[in-house]
Amino acid sequence: MKEERGKMEGGVKLDKWGYEVRTSSEACISSINAFYDQFLGYGRDRCVILEAAAHDKDCVLANILAAHLLNFSDPSRAPSFLEAAKANLEQATRYEKLVFDAVSYLGSKDRDDDVAVELHLKVLKEFPRDLASLKRAQVLCFYMGQPDLFLSLIRQVLPENEGDNYVYGMLSFALLEVGQMRDAEKAAKRGLEINKEDVWAQHALCHVFQYECKFKEAVQFMEGCASSWNSCLSFMLTHNWWHVALCYLEGNAPTQRVLELYDHHIWKELERADAAGEVYLNAVGLLLRLHVHGELDVLGDRLEILAGCLSDQANWNIEWHLDVMTVWALAKTGKFSKAEDLLNELKYRISRMGTKKQQSMQKGMQLAEALYAYGRGNDRQGLELLDSDFDACNYKIIGASDEQLEVFNQVWYTMLLNAGETMKAIEVIEKQIKKREGVPFMWRLLEKAYRLANRPEAGKANEKARALESAYF
Numbered sequence: 244m245k246e247e248r249g250k251m252e253g254g255v256k257l258d259k260w261g262y263e264v265r266t267s268s269e270a271c272i273s274s275i276n277a278f279y280d281q282f283l284g285y286g287r288d289r290c291v292i293l294e295a296a297a298h299d300k301d302c303v304l305a306n307i308l309a310a311h312l313l314n315f316s317d318p319s320r321a322p323s324f325l326e327a328a329k330a331n332l333e334q335a336t337r338y339e340k341l342v343f344d345a346v347s348y349l350g351s352k353d354r355d356d357d358v359a360v361e362l363h364l365k366v367l368k369e370f371p372r373d374l375a376s377l378k379r380a381q382v383l384c385f386y387m388g389q390p391d392l393f394l395s396l397i398r399q400v401l402p403e404n405e406g407d408n409y410v411y412g413m414l415s416f417a418l419l420e421v422g423q424m425r426d427a428e429k430a431a432k433r434g435l436e437i438n439k440e441d442v443w444a445q446h447a448l449c450h451v452f453q454y455e456c457k458f459k460e461a462v463q464f465m466e467g468c469a470s471s472w473n474s475c476l477s478f479m480l481t482h483n484w485w486h487v488a489l490c491y492l493e494g495n496a497p498t499q500r501v502l503e504l505y506d507h508h509i510w511k512e513l514e515r516a517d518a519a520g521e522v523y524l525n526a527v528g529l530l531l532r533l534h535v536h537g538e539l540d541v542l543g544d545r546l547e548i549l550a551g552c553l554s555d556q557a558n559w560n561i562e563w564h565l566d567v568m569t570v571w572a573l574a575k576t577g578k579f580s581k582a583e584d585l586l587n588e589l590k591y592r593i594s595r596m597g598t599k600k601q602q603s604m605q606k607g608m609q610l611a612e613a614l615y616a617y618g619r620g621n622d623r624q625g626l627e628l629l630d631s632d633f634d635a636c637n638y639k640i641i642g643a644s645d646e647q648l649e650v651f652n653q654v655w656y657t658m659l660l661n662a663g664e665t666m667k668a669i670e671v672i673e674k675q676i677k678k679r680e681g682v683p684f685m686w687r688l689l690e691k692a693y694r695l696a697n698r699p700e701a702g703k704a705n706e707k708a709r710a711l712e713s714a715y716f
Contacts (some may be wrong), residue, residue, distance in 0.1 A: 244383040247356040257267075257272075258272060258279075258304075260279075260374070262372070263600055264301065264304040264336060265304075265339060266301075267299070268298045268302070270294070270298040270299075271295045271299035271305055272295075272334050272399060274298060275293040278292040283443075284442060285475045285478075285479035286474055286475045287517065289312055289478055292305065303328045303339045303343055304322045304335075305341075306328035307339075307347060307397045308346065308662050310693065311349065311350070334352075338366075338369075339374075341365060341369065344365075345365070347364040356600075360387075360396075362383065363376050363377075364396060364479050367396065367400050367681040370471070371399070372404060374404065374407060374410060377396070377397065377669035380393060381393050381397075382412050386642045387640070387664070388603075390421050393413075394414075397417055401516075408437035409441065409443070411430045411431065411434030411444060412441050412443035412444035413443065415427045415430035415431035415434065415444060416446075419447060419645075420639075426453050428448065432448065435448070442479060445468045446479075447488070448464065450486075452464065452490075453486065453489065454645075454679065455681075456493070456682060458715045458716075461486070461487075462490045462491060465483060465487045469487075470483075472484075476519065478524070479511075479643050480511045481522045484508035485509065485529055486508075488504040488508075488531065495716065498541050501529070501533065505526070505529055505545070507531075509522065509526050510526060520561040521562060521565070523552065523569075524561075524562055524565040527565070528568060530546050532653075546576060547633045548552075549579060550575070550576040554578055554581050556584075556588075560588070560592070563604075563607050563641045567610050568614065569582075570611050570612075570618065571615070572618070574614075574618025576621050578702075584616055585611075588609055603640050606637070606638050610629070610638055610641065610651065613626075617654055625654075625664055633655050652675065653684075656668055656672055657688075659671070662713060665695045669693065673689065681711060682711070690708060
């Protein structure tokens with residue numbers, strides 16, 4: 244196939260990937276291509292796909308992509324676009340029909356995620372350059388807690404996309420989520436060589452730096468990229484700043500610097516009319532980290548204000564990960580009945596899932612209940628709700644990366660210490676430090692555990708913590 248964008252072929256045009264789309268409208272195909280870039284680049288202007296449907300009301304691809312977008316932003320409008328796509332499906336190209344099958348299934352009430360992935364795999368087997376379908380597959384695998392599945396998929400299509408920056412950002416994220424940090428770094432840097440403003444590749448590289456405790460390097464890199472985030476979706480903009488704030492926190496920078504980032508780059512974003520509810524994920528995630536680090540006194544009224552917003556049920560059921568942390572924020576600020584309402588809502592949601600999904604989401608429910616106990620100061624109950632060999636990395640099913648999940652490990656360590664399970668705390672903290680030796684906070688936790696156990700190693704842990712605390716910022 245000659246890959247010439249927008250070439251006319253008797254009512255068929257070629258999209259950005261070089262695949263056939265049934266339309267006679269130049270403006271329609273141009274808007275579809277613009278949507279691809281917005282979708283893959285986490286841009287704010289994804290609604291450009293609605294323009295594609297307006298330019299050609301009969302275009303199946305434009306309509307099904309518009310319906311998918313509206314399912315999240317304005318669900319009442321989605322059905323009309325879905326019906327328009329269905330009405331013209333017989334005249335659609337093979338490519339459009341496969342995309343329609345994959346995307347329309349995502350809105351099914353009884354959706355099986357394995358089937359959803361298989362439908363996207365079917366698209367990519369025939370049309371491997373469709374990186375929008377690849378990105379949807381990545382999101383599916385992320386919420387299934389299966390980065391290895393996506394890594395396998397992306398490796399299948401990589402040979403057809405070696406000149407595209409977007410594929411390397413996705414590859415890097417999959418690699419780091421399965422612990423292949425060296426390869427993840429190489430992939431992210433390759434993507435940035437092609438396009439230094441690729442937000443997802445930037446994000447992936449920061450993950451690598453952060454994991455390796457290169458906090459100063461991570462901050463310098465990300466702050467140098469920040470000007471390219473202004474056109475990003477609210478979630479992506481604030482998520483990248485969340486990473487910066489976390490690097491400052493883990494690198495023992497002054498807490499005030501972390502709070503400034505919260506105020507000016509996370510909380511302030513919620514003032515925008517187009518801010519997404521997912522922004523709360525970054526807000527509460529950062530405040531939970533600060534709390535675990537013993538910084539609750541410096542938060543002022545930030546947690547109380549945030550919990551007030553999270554009391555609004557309009558901010559529930561956006562992300563399971565967000566709901567888990569919302570339960571903690573509500574409990575911590577004394578809004579127990581609201582926290583219990585949310586827990587009951589989560590139980591109801593699970594009851595409506597298929598048997599397979601119900602079983603996998605039980606871990607998410609246990610974590611939410613443990614965070615409720617932790618918020619109420621009932622550490623013993625929190626521990627009883629979690630496995631004795633708890634590892635937050637086994638809870639990817641809530642839709643969180645390893646870096647996002649790490650705070651739940653820290654909550655667990657704290658509950659162990661507070662509940663008098665000192666020897667167990669020493670065991671698991673030592674194990675974690677072997678993975679990441681450069682986090683001052685972890686050495687402080689270990690020092691506390693040693694002192695509670697009257698262990699002489701407390702002095703050495705103190706020395707290590709002091710050395711690291713002065714090493715970064």
